[in-house]
Amino acid sequence: DTAVSQTPKYLVTQMGNDKSIKCEQNLGHDTMYWYKQDSKKFLKIMFSYNNKELIINETVPNRFSPKSPDKAHLNLHINSLELGDSAVYFCASSPNPGTSGRARSYNEQFFGPGTRLTVL
Amino acid sequence: GQQLNQSPQSMFIQEGEDVSMNCTSSSIFNTWLWYKQDPGEGPVLLIALYKAGELTSNGRLTAQFGITRKDSFLNISASIPSDVGIYFCAGNRDDKIIFGKGTRLHILP
Numbered sequence: 249d250t251a252v253s254q255t256p257k258y259l260v261t262q263m264g265n266d267k268s269i270k271c272e273q274n275l276g277h278d279t280m281y282w283y284k285q286d287s288k289k290f291l292k293i294m295f296s297y298n299n300k301e302l303i304i305n306e307t308v309p310n311r312f313s314p315k316s317p318d319k320a321h322l323n324l325h326i327n328s329l330e331l332g333d334s335a336v337y338f339c340a341s342s343p344n345p346g347t348s349g350r351a352r353s354y355n356e357q358f359f360g361p362g363t364r365l366t367v368l
Numbered sequence: 369g370q371q372l373n374q375s376p377q378s379m380f381i382q383e384g385e386d387v388s389m390n391c392t393s394s395s396i397f398n399t400w401l402w403y404k405q406d407p408g409e410g411p412v413l414l415i416a417l418y419k420a421g422e423l424t425s426n427g428r429l430t431a432q433f434g435i436t437r438k439d440s441f442l443n444i445s446a447s448i449p450s451d452v453g454i455y456f457c458a459g460n461r462d463d464k465i466i467f468g469k470g471t472r473l474h475i476l477p
Contacts, residue, residue: 289454289469290469338410357401357413357465358413359410359411361409361410362410
């Protein structure tokens with residue numbers, strides 16, 4: 249049973265291209281996230297979605313756009329890829345929807361296996 | 369911005385040794401989490417701590433939420449080869465989660 253899955257596992261592309269990474273979770277979680285891990289293994293949150301609503305949008309170029317067709321999916325679309333976008337991108341989900349329609353807890357996040365993006 | 373200082377950055381130990389790593393911050397956190405990342409995989413949650421002073425074990429792993437809420441440590445007892453990997457602390461505050469830069473654990477043959 250795959251809890252959080254991402255496709256593709258590897259993505260090699262040219263500068264300037266547009267690409268998407270897909271993420272699906274079958275855990276019934278309400279909150280999903282995208283993280284970027286750089287070559288030094290530093291993990292940084294990019295986006296957080298709670299029940300199809302964007303909760304967090306950290307300082308990320310607007311070339312990155314998350315899209316959530318339903319609460320089990322959170323895809324990441326990247327326009328005009330740049331060399332500096334090369335990294336491993338992780339999707340994650342967490343089970344706590346919080347109160348007042350806003351995710352209050354990022355506890356116990358379950359991560360996908362990652363997508364290694366290489367921009368040439 | 370908020371930062372977590374995780375140390376040591378890397379460790380080289382013999383199999384069977386005990387391991388200790390910690391995270392500190394100048395800010396208070398509501399939750400501390402410890403993750404492990406194996407090569408080519410995503411981080412996996414090891415221990416979650418929700419209360420100041422809380423001490424929690426998971427097998428050979430023990431973690432504590434510092435009483436000041438500004439720090440946490442993770443201990444691994446009697447290390448084995450499969451303990452190799454990167455260990456991340458993470459703190460949750462004001463609906464934001466911040467990860468430490470990781471501790472790389474190496475086990476010498």
